Amino acid sequence: MANVVVVFPKPDDARSIRNLLVRNGYPVSAVCTSGLQALNAVDRLSSGVIVCGYKYPDMLYGELYENLPPSFDMLLLASQRVIGEGVREGVVSVTMPLKAADLVNTLEMLIEQQERRRKRKRMMPAKRSDADRKLIADAKELLMTRNNMTEEEAHRYLQKTSMDSGTNLVETAQMLFALMKE
Numbered sequence: 001m002a003n004v005v006v007v008f009p010k011p012d013d014a015r016s017i018r019n020l021l022v023r024n025g026y027p028v029s030a031v032c033t034s035g036l037q038a039l040n041a042v043d044r045l046s047s048g049v050i051v052c053g054y055k056y057p058d059m060l061y062g063e064l065y066e067n068l069p070p071s072f073d074m075l076l077l078a079s080q081r082v083i084g085e086g087v088r089e090g091v092v093s094v095t096m097p098l099k100a101a102d103l104v105n106t107l108e109m110l111i112e113q114q115e116r117r118r119k120r121k122r123m124m125p126a127k128r129s130d131a132d133r134k135l136i137a138d139a140k141e142l143l144m145t146r147n148n149m150t151e152e153e154a155h156r157y158l159q160k161t162s163m164d165s166g167t168n169l170v171e172t173a174q175m176l177f178a179l180m181k182e
Contacts, residue, residue: 002111003029003048007038007064009056017051017077017103024104035059039067047071047118049110051103054078062088073110077103132170139173142180 004026008014011033018028029048030041035056050072054061065074065088076093087093092110094102136158143154162172
């Protein structure tokens with residue numbers, strides 16, 4: 001479940017929003033009354049959503065948004081007038097007076113969006129270091145020299161061996177060198 005941080009200048013407003021979210025199954029990690037408190041709370045969390053008002057004693061929502069880690073989204077609750085003046089790019093907003101269903105549905109959408117981004121990031125192949133790229137290139141060169149393979153054939157051989165043995169390409173290249181030394 002995503003971390004939710006509630007930020008409103010009036011403690012009663014913050015508690016009301018927290019209670020609404022908790023009643024709808026969203027655990028609230030922190031309730032804050034200033035932007036600085038929110039930034040301190042966010043530093044202890046890996047990702048999540050900030051549900052906040054427009055203005056705090058020490059800053060406006062835009063400054064808070066600029067200082068959030070990229071793993072956090074912001075859900076701004078503000079009047080139609082404030083939202084009509086324009087909301088920062090990347091900030092999702094819900095107009096006041098608040099309808100509980102609008103808040104809950106929008107929060108759910110943001111949390112699902114974060115989960116999709118996390119899954120997509122996990123599915124991306126890891127970037128190889130220069131040393132790993134050199135090791136793979138050297139293994140291909142060895143195959144090309146000793147077995148008269150083209151670069152494409154050597155690469156395909158390393159890939160297939162890697163898949164068959166259940167190891168990554170770097171480990172397969174290391175195993176190839178270990179076998180060739182024997």
